[in-house]
Amino acid sequence: MSSATDTAPVIPGAQAHSHGPGSPVPVQTRSARFRSTDPTAFPAVTGREVDWKLTPVDRIRDLIDGELDGSPITTTVTEAAGVTTEWVGTEDARIGSAGTPEDRASANAWASTAKALVVTVSSEERVEVTIDRTGADHAPRASHLVINAKPNARGLVVIDNRGSARLSENVEIVVEDGAELTVVSLQEWDDESVHLSAQFARIDKSATLNHFVVSLGGSIVRVNPSAALAGEGATGKLYGLYFSDAGQHLEQQVFVHHIAPHTVSDVLYKGALNGKGARTVWIGDVLIGRDATGTDSYEANRNLVLSDGTRADSIPNLEIETGDIAGAGHASATGRFDDEQLFYLRSRGISEEESRRLVVLGFLLEIVQKIGQESLEERLIAAVERELEAVESI
Amino acid sequence: MATLTIKDLHVSIETDQGPKPILRGVDLTINQGEIHAIMGPNGSGKSTLAYTIAGHPRYTVDSGSIELDGENVLEMSVDERAKAGLFLAMQYPVEIPGVTVSNFLRTAKTALDGEAPPVRTWIKDLRGSMDAMQMDKTFAERNVNEGFSGGEKKRHEIVQLELLKPKFAVLDETDSGLDVDALKVVSEGVNRVKESTGLGVLLITHYTRILRYITPDFVHVFVDGKIAEEGGPELADRLEDEGYVRYQQATA
Ligand SMILES: Nc1ncnc2c1ncn2[C@@H]1O[C@H](COP(=O)(O)OP(=O)(O)OP(=O)(O)O)[C@@H](O)[C@H]1O
Ligand SMILES: [Mg+2]
Numbered sequence: 001m002s003s004a005t006d007t008a009p010v011i012p013g014a015q016a017h018s019h020g021p022g023s024p025v026p027v028q029t030r031s032a033r034f035r036s037t038d039p040t041a042f043p044a045v046t047g048r049e050v051d052w053k054l055t056p057v058d059r060i061r062d063l064i065d066g067e068l069d070g071s072p073i074t075t076t077v078t079e080a081a082g083v084t085t086e087w088v089g090t091e092d093a094r095i096g097s098a099g100t101p102e103d104r105a106s107a108n109a110w111a112s113t114a115k116a117l118v119v120t121v122s123s124e125e126r127v128e129v130t131i132d133r134t135g136a137d138h139a140p141r142a143s144h145l146v147i148n149a150k151p152n153a154r155g156l157v158v159i160d161n162r163g164s165a166r167l168s169e170n171v172e173i174v175v176e177d178g179a180e181l182t183v184v185s186l187q188e189w190d191d192e193s194v195h196l197s198a199q200f201a202r203i204d205k206s207a208t209l210n211h212f213v214v215s216l217g218g219s220i221v222r223v224n225p226s227a228a229l230a231g232e233g234a235t236g237k238l239y240g241l242y243f244s245d246a247g248q249h250l251e252q253q254v255f256v257h258h259i260a261p262h263t264v265s266d267v268l269y270k271g272a273l274n275g276k277g278a279r280t281v282w283i284g285d286v287l288i289g290r291d292a293t294g295t296d297s298y299e300a301n302r303n304l305v306l307s308d309g310t311r312a313d314s315i316p317n318l319e320i321e322t323g324d325i326a327g328a329g330h331a332s333a334t335g336r337f338d339d340e341q342l343f344y345l346r347s348r349g350i351s352e353e354e355s356r357r358l359v360v361l362g363f364l365l366e367i368v369q370k371i372g373q374e375s376l377e378e379r380l381i382a383a384v385e386r387e388l389e390a391v392e393s394i
Numbered sequence: 395m396a397t398l399t400i401k402d403l404h405v406s407i408e409t410d411q412g413p414k415p416i417l418r419g420v421d422l423t424i425n426q427g428e429i430h431a432i433m434g435p436n437g438s439g440k441s442t443l444a445y446t447i448a449g450h451p452r453y454t455v456d457s458g459s460i461e462l463d464g465e466n467v468l469e470m471s472v473d474e475r476a477k478a479g480l481f482l483a484m485q486y487p488v489e490i491p492g493v494t495v496s497n498f499l500r501t502a503k504t505a506l507d508g509e510a511p512p513v514r515t516w517i518k519d520l521r522g523s524m525d526a527m528q529m530d531k532t533f534a535e536r537n538v539n540e541g542f543s544g545g546e547k548k549r550h551e552i553v554q555l556e557l558l559k560p561k562f563a564v565l566d567e568t569d570s571g572l573d574v575d576a577l578k579v580v581s582e583g584v585n586r587v588k589e590s591t592g593l594g595v596l597l598i599t600h601y602t603r604i605l606r607y608i609t610p611d612f613v614h615v616f617v618d619g620k621i622a623e624e625g626g627p628e629l630a631d632r633l634e635d636e637g638y639v640r641y642q643q644a645t646a
Contacts, residue, residue, distance in 0.1 A: 338488075339451070340488045341488055341489075341490050343448075343450055343451070343472060343488070344484070344487070344488040344490065344538075345490070345493075345498070345502075346471070346472035346473040346476070347448050347449075347472055347473075347475075347476055347481075347482055348473075348476055348481075348498075348502035348505075348506075348554065348558060349473050349476035349477050349502050349505040349506040349558070350473060350501055350502055350505045351473050351505060352471070352472075352473065354501065354505065355473075358490075358493050358497075358498070358501065359490065359492075359493070361492065361493075362490060362491055362492020362493040362537070363491065363492050364492075365492050366491065366492050
């Protein structure tokens with residue numbers, strides 16, 4: 001189903017459905033999309049392309065076509081046993097090990113970066129690492145980050161983005177055999193910031209990646225994660241949470257490619273929109289390849305509309321190239337509050353305001369609760385509560 | 395002693411074909427400590443009466459009044475009605491994803507009392523009332539009504555009744571969908587609350603079964619949007635034998 005919904009009064013969860021005739025199939029197989037690390041190999045961006053048509057390209061021309069400062073952005077990485085951090089040149093073999101740019105802004109960043117940050121997790125005991133990036137200005141920049149979980153490693157890596165930035169970047173995530181890695185990309189930029197992030201994950205045999213995109217702050221934030229389930233039995237869980245205020249554009253294009261047999265994916269993105277011009281885009285592509293027999297996949301996007309004048313686009317696509325799958329489904333729903341939920345809470349004495357707050361928090365916290373790290377969960381709950389405070393009589 | 399007074403209540407709902415009258419002049423007075431059973435055929439407007447008392451926005455009051463000790467209930471918002479002491483156990487309790495039972499109940503209790511309940515006694519009360527309703531304590535950490543069975547939802551309504559201690563409770567088919575044991579447990583819960591707080595009850599039901607456990611002081615026959623006859627407990631038995639044919643013929 002493809003739905004560009006303008007504050008349609010639909011109850012979240014009302015449109016779950018399975019596949020059948022009439023389901024949209026992209027014109028081109030998702031994996032056949034053009035890729036290159038050379039920005040000039042891409043045609044000029046017109047804003048009509050399938051991957052740009054919902055993005056305000058005219059406000060980010062500098063990041064798509066312009067010159068980018070590729071010197072390392074101010075970054076601090078917490079130290080932990082079993083974790084190494086190094087800045088490497090672009091000739092390093094780990095660069096390009098998880099993916100290749102699929103759009104011109106990503107290729108522009110790739111070609112402009114002088115040094116890449118490589119964070120390697122080899123600890124088999126679960127470690128926690130924070131990559132703290134506090135931007136100081138709005139000069140257009142590029143960066144490249146590689147997160148590599150060695151075989152059987154376990155860890156949580158938080159990319160903590162704050163301050164001011166105008167950044168186009170590539171993030172590569174390699175999860176080797178049997179490893180279990182959680183990556184949280186947290187966007188809490190200031191109001192003027194722009195952030196384009198192409199994130200490529202390769203998940204090897206029996207490995208698991210839990211990937212979170214949490215976008216709260218920034219003028220335009222576009223995080224496009226793609227996960228290749230490359231090894232047999234690989235699992236990719238891709239979750240997202242976003243809260244778009246007036247004038248904010250928050251976008252995520254998710255791509256899950258089931259390549260190997262018996263791979264599992266679960267995609268769930270939840271967003272809230274509030275205020276005039278609040279804008280969100282979610283495109284979710286799942287491709288189950290020819291050899292990916294016995295796979296199980298599900299993707300869903302749910303948006304909760306809190307005011308007039310917002311727009312949420314939600315477009316799930318599912319392509320299946322093998323007849324032998326364990327399950328595949330998708331759901332998309334954008335709606336206002338469920339009045340029955342409000343009535344129920346209020347009939348127990350809870351004020352209208354508090355009832356709405358409970359329902360919105362409840363809606364969004366489903367994602368937060370999946371992170372499994374208490375202090376980060378608490379921080380995100382507080383951040384969502386701050387967003388809610390700004391909501392007048394939602 | 396508090397009194398809930400409903401006078402000549404006319405209520406309609408908005409439909410695609412325009413407003414549709416449902417309640418056509420309901421008169422009913424309930425004192426605290428009394429149990430009033432309402433029985434009537436499907437579609438006669440029993441849930442409409444229940445929802446109208448609770449203030450559901452779907453229903454429009456065209457005329458008549460609802461007063462609680464002389465206070466105009468119709469002017470109160472939904473949560474103000476709860477604060478004034480009204481409670482509705484719904485025929486179809488609503489699922490609320492992402493809000494746990496314990497968070498919900500504590501928030502409701504805090505809203506009603508104007509201050510958070512003391513942690514220790516609260517946990518004890520919550521446990522105690524869930525135990526009494528034979529709800530496993532794991533329910534406290536589940537989301538409100540999400541994935542609860544029909545009977546579990548009804549028992550959860552009575553847990554709320556017991557913890558929130560209203561003056562008047564409308565029980566809309568709380569007995570439907572309960573197994574024999576649950577029916578007993580739920581009835582005992584209602585009786586216990588009535589004993590300890592002097593609750594007044596408006597008990598909407600299709601079955602005399604529950605009236606064996608909760609003895610009504612009055613039975614009202616509800617037909618076509620109003621009360622067609624009133625009597626004591628014996629009226630319920632007669633309804634079970636004869637059905638509503640007599641009343642429907644009279645109104646046809
Ligand atoms: N949206 C609507 N459009 C048309 N009619 C409606 C609508 N909502 C309710 N009604 C009608 O209002 C009437 C009263 O409904 P209500 O739920 O109050 O009945 P009830 O006595 O509780 O029935 P039951 O015993 O089945 O629970 C019914 O005839 C119902 O069909
Ligand atoms: Mg009913």
